Amino acid sequence: MGTIVAIQAELVEEFDMFEDWMEKYEYIIDLGKSLPMIDDKHKIEDNLIKGCQSRVWLHADNDNGIITYTADSDAIITKGIVAILIRVLSKQKAAEIAKADLVFIDKIGLKEQLSQTRANGLLSMVKEMKLYALALKDR
Amino acid sequence: MIDVGKIRAQFPLLHQKVNGENLVYFDNGASTQKPQVVIDAIAQYYSNNNANIHRGVHYLSQKATDKFEETRDTVQAFINANKSCEIIFTKGTTDSINLVANGYRSMLNKGDDIIISEMEHHSNIVPWQMCCEVSGATLKVIPILDNGDLDMDAFENLLSEKTKLVAVTHISNALGTINPVEKLITLTHKVGAKILIDGAQATPHTLVDVQGLDVDFYCFSAHKMYGPTGVGVLYGKEALLNELPPYQGGGEMIKEVSFEKTTYADLPHKFEAGTPNIAGVIAFKAAMDFITDLGISTIAKHEDTLVQYATKQLLTISGMQFIGEAKKRAALVSFNIEGLHPYDIGVLLDKMGIAIRTGHHCAQPIMEHYKVSGTARMSFAIYNTKEEIDSCITAIKKAQTMLA
Numbered sequence: 001m002g003t004i005v006a007i008q009a010e011l012v013e014e015f016d017m018f019e020d021w022m023e024k025y026e027y028i029i030d031l032g033k034s035l036p037m038i039d040d041k042h043k044i045e046d047n048l049i050k051g052c053q054s055r056v057w058l059h060a061d062n063d064n065g066i067i068t069y070t071a072d073s074d075a076i077i078t079k080g081i082v083a084i085l086i087r088v089l090s091k092q093k094a095a096e097i098a099k100a101d102l103v104f105i106d107k108i109g110l111k112e113q114l115s116q117t118r119a120n121g122l123l124s125m126v127k128e129m130k131l132y133a134l135a136l137k138d139r
Numbered sequence: 140m141i142d143v144g145k146i147r148a149q150f151p152l153l154h155q156k157v158n159g160e161n162l163v164y165f166d167n168g169a170s171t172q173k174p175q176v177v178i179d180a181i182a183q184y185y186s187n188n189n190a191n192i193h194r195g196v197h198y199l200s201q202k203a204t205d206k207f208e209e210t211r212d213t214v215q216a217f218i219n220a221n222k223s224c225e226i227i228f229t230k231g232t233t234d235s236i237n238l239v240a241n242g243y244r245s246m247l248n249k250g251d252d253i254i255i256s257e258m259e260h261h262s263n264i265v266p267w268q269m270c271c272e273v274s275g276a277t278l279k280v281i282p283i284l285d286n287g288d289l290d291m292d293a294f295e296n297l298l299s300e301k302t303k304l305v306a307v308t309h310i311s312n313a314l315g316t317i318n319p320v321e322k323l324i325t326l327t328h329k330v331g332a333k334i335l336i337d338g339a340q341a342t343p344h345t346l347v348d349v350q351g352l353d354v355d356f357y358c359f360s361a362h363k364m365y366g367p368t369g370v371g372v373l374y375g376k377e378a379l380l381n382e383l384p385p386y387q388g389g390g391e392m393i394k395e396v397s398f399e400k401t402t403y404a405d406l407p408h409k410f411e412a413g414t415p416n417i418a419g420v421i422a423f424k425a426a427m428d429f430i431t432d433l434g435i436s437t438i439a440k441h442e443d444t445l446v447q448y449a450t451k452q453l454l455t456i457s458g459m460q461f462i463g464e465a466k467k468r469a470a471l472v473s474f475n476i477e478g479l480h481p482y483d484i485g486v487l488l489d490k491m492g493i494a495i496r497t498g499h500h501c502a503q504p505i506m507e508h509y510k511v512s513g514t515a516r517m518s519f520a521i522y523n524t525k526e527e528i529d530s531c532i533t534a535i536k537k538a539q540t541m542l543a
């Protein structure tokens with residue numbers, strides 16, 4: 001498992017290879033179509049982040065300060081980006097997640113997807129992931 | 140025949156590229172773009188005329204006041220109100236509805252009914268819920284039929300001597316349904332109740348004659364009619380506006396203020412506390428003139444042609460499901476594509492320079508009715524073309540391939 005910084009660098013390199021927006025979104029869509037990322041028993045109202053546009057379910061498991069996130073969304077593009085966020089933040093130490101600076105979002109041109117106006121639940125999802133880590137990190 | 144090219148030339152915003160493609164703007168139901176005359180009116184005002192209104196004795200204030208009141212007269216003519224004091228300037232439809240709903244808080248009691256419909260925009264739901272919470276009145280809801288028409292039989296059954304107010308939209312922003320407002324108004328008056336019509340989606344597309352309709356309150360927004368944001372209108376019959384308690388207190392809305400007792404100004408100023416959006420109101424006149432010069436029926440006819448063409452073309456897309464197929468519809472098409480989430484369609488269309496609306500359109504009860512999380516909506520204005528619809532259809536098909 002690489003560090004959060006290393007994984008972000010990897011992602012930036014991968015995204016650099018795409019020629020245009022179509023290739024980029026095709027990749028995100030493929031990620032979105034990959035296996036369900038959350039156990040159905042966690043797909044409950046309590047884990048639901050409601051956006052006006054799409055919905056995101058987020059579940060976190062703590063194993064000795066290492067957090068594993070699983071999540072899902074009803075929209076494929078949202079789900080693809082969820083998968084990317086999980087690749088960066090999941091299975092990391094709580095303290096690392098809490099202080100992570102997610103510079104890759106801007107660098108791979110997905111800033112718009114995580115903007116307030118999209119109301120797709122992603123911005124809240126990142127906040128939730130960090131809050132969970134923050135609550136754990138000092139234990 | 141209108142020359143759409145000539146009309147488009149008047150809208151500077153339309154001539155830009157988005158993500159490398161020519162912009163196609165199909166989100167007019169949310170807000171229309173502004174013609175140069177409206178933009179100029181705003182610039183003119185701030186360049187030559189800016190001053191506060193109804194206060195100064197000086198030249199600029201007088202001139203601004205005159206222009207401001209000129210717009211009031213234009214609105215009066217635009218909707219055929221009896222008097223210009225029946226035209227209250229607000230921030231928009233939402234503000235207009237809140238003004239009335241707030242006033243009714245103290246005019247209603249337990250045992251009274253307010254009736255709204257299942258197809259209302261949140262701004263014609265929540266103010267009434269708040270009104271009911273405070274007054275103890277009960278909120279009743281007219282259901283819709285599956286095609287998107289109001290269930291008029293159900294409405295007649297809901298009406299009773301308990302009904303004090305009915306608040307229904309003229310045209311649905313999510314379904315495009317044109318409601319039979321004449322009938323709603325007649326039936327409401329039969330039981331002695333008052334009726335408010337949310338005209339946000341109607342004034343850009345249809346002729347509204349408030350006296351002909353005999354409507355009690357009518358609300359709309361300038362920004363959906365080629366005018367500026369932050370300007371709206373509440374029309375109310377003079378007698379009813381006089382009965383309605385003031386909404387906000389402050390400057391401009393008073394006759395005399397002392398700590399013992401304050402008396403309120405006459406209409407319309409009683410409801411216009413504080414400095415209004417003067418530039419916006421003045422520019423709104425240019426927007427109404429723009430509509431009147433073209434002719435609202437010409438606009439409606441052009442938009443109807445676009446709706447029919449879009450509907451036909453959308454049917455060439457596999458899995459097309461229209462949401463809202465009311466008998467009478469205006470200016471928009473709401474749809475879903477089997478197996479696709481509207482958000483995904485919206486994101487990919489944006490990448491191709493096409494602006495549509497996706498989501499619940501601030502009308503969650505409708506989404507609940509159709510058991511969908513949202514829809515994709517194309518909504519049209521006078522400057523849209525069939526070629527733009529063709530581009531949009533091609534883009535949707537491309538998105539469908541990518542998402543399949």
Ligand SMILES: Cc1ncc(COP(=O)(O)O)c(C=O)c1O
Pocket residue numbers: 168169230231232233234260262263308310311312337339340360
């Ligand atoms: C039917 C309807 N009512 C009310 C509104 C609210 O208008 P505004 O946001 O201008 O106050 C809208 C705007 O989307 C609408 O479509």
